[in-house]
Amino acid sequence: MTSRSLNIFKDNSLILKWTMVLVAGFCFLWSFQLFIAGNAYYSVKNDIEGWQLSPDKASINRIDRGLGKIGNAIDYFPDNALYYQIQGQLFEWKAVVEKRSEESGDAELGLKSHSDNLNNAAESYEKSLLLRPTWSGSWIGLASVKLLRDELDDEFYRYLKNAKQAGPQDAIVHKFIVEFGLEMFSARSIHYVKIKEQLKQHLNLGLQNPLSRDFVLKAIQKHNASETVCRWLRDASYPVRKRISNCITYD
Template sequence: MVAFVNKNIITAPILQWSVGLCALVTLYLAFCFGSASIYAVATEKNIERWVKHPQDVTPNVINETKQTILEAIDYHSSHPHYYNLLGKTLEWEAYLSTTEDQIGILQQAKKAYLKSASLRQNWPDTWADLLSVETQLQGENINLYFDNANQYGPFIPTVNSKIAQVGLENWQQFTPQRRSIIIEHIARALTHPKSQGEMYRYLQSSGLLKFACAAIIYNPRGYDGKVNLCKKVLK
């Protein structure tokens, strides 16, 4: 007589083990992603403070922040934004470094931005950051990064400001067609509530306010006349 074995007796422990394993994996991933997010938020807050109070930035603070974002990447190595934050941190490190070290650190920043772009190709802020680094490195991909930033983020305030500033600081490097695009980004940056204050302060401190406003008002492509500030500046 052949003994009948109830399959449920065999499969029940296997099912319980599988469910338990899935639960453990889920908890582990939640822990990793949660930890990464905490480190990334801390990095973002530091960078925001640096922008507002650049005089308070020190090499030690930058190094601590760099280690923080590297921890985030260790926990979640496929998150594109974390590499973008690493690139920004490295840019600040380059800013405070000696001339001899700047190029190497900027190349590291570029590498971080490229990693971010490879994971999220249509994110315009990363292309704008790459444009900024590439102009400092005098690299071969300035036009590529310019075009990508403009294509993916023509109406994003942070992108408008970055293209405007990089464009003005490297005006002679760009073709007349791209200069016209730069002027459009200046105009958008001066009219959007999230960017107009920063853009105005930059133009005023750099002595480029009248030049930028004249370009906006008299550019042959024409504008919609919403940049009222420029009308006052040029009176």
Template sequence: MSSTSKVFKYVNVLMLALITLAICYTSLQSMRANAWYFNAKNTLQEITGNNIDIQQLNLADDAISLASSLDPAHPHYLQLMAHVKLLKLAVSTNQPDDLAASYQQIEQLLLKSVALRETWSETWIALAKVVSYQNGPTDRVYDYIQQAKLVGPYKIEVHLGAIEIALMNWQQLPPKYKALYVNELKLAAKHGHKFSRAFDIAKQVDALPILCLSFKFGVHFEPVRNSWMFKKQCK
């Protein structure tokens, strides 16, 4: 074998070794990121009801931040990071000095997530809610809701998200939002016991009377009026 052939052979072996090392490193990083992701999810699952522990949320935030730093282009990690940060804002007694900047950070995480995975309706409706918290029922929020409906037309999370946005902004709700609200109520009511979450959301945003009044008219809401959840919540 000539010296030139030997050089080529050694170069090929070296290149193969480097490629193998790169693949192993990438796989290891992905495994570590996945482990931290499930660490964050499991921590969140331990939080129940209204007794949300800020220390647990901080642990979940640290875990998902590590996961995202190891795999920054993973849309699941970006969405969960946004969700955790939003929960922290909701339960924190000490709001950050610049609340708008915190919401914008969450918005950017969700925008990155939908850019990487456009077909996840939960991310689109989460984005709609976060923008509505900042700016109210704008055209951009409406467009995000429509995008969520496009990729997840039968998802209860989409229906409930649109209902929440409408109830939170009821006093300044444009006509197209009111039509959307009624339509989403009809669709959400078809989900059986899962629809009870609509009453929880209405109570959280101090709009239960509005929700109850919405069901008192129309033949399509007669099953709701006869349901146990309506009789319990709308006395």
């Protein structure tokens, strides 16, 4: 091998070596970002699931921390539909908690903040659906924003329809329809007529799904609807009926 060939060989080896170093560094950085983003998502997800069962545990400070975490995850992975959907839920919770706690002494400012947070929530859900149109959680999110705005119009029911088509077995669909349906039943609202068949279906499915079961049982208890739900689900399976308080007797 000539001196010139040897130098070319050494140069190529050096280039290959540094290429491998750069690739390894990139892979390490990507893995680190994935780890941070994943931890942020599951931390926020666990908080939200806890607030759903015990809403009083939600606070502005905890929600703002969650928004910071999921904001960092989105900075790392801006094309992740799930992160935008979780961000939307956080903005919803912030709107609810601010309205509940009336932290602002200025009523007009408080209403503006409530509206801004709902607008932010809707924007996050829309970004999620642009990335993944068949994501049931984001369709439910848009329906939830409409509900918080007292806008139970055709668009609200279209969002529900899209959510059911995208994820007919998803826990988030069961939870929303059960809570909304029982609320409309308790209020003797005209909207109960529109939702009653879906309510019965998702009470059954929600009690079957371990990811929604505790939430559905708590919703039934909150609305003192055990006897009514037992009657609605008289044709449901024994494992479903036995979970409803006093629905199965052995007299």
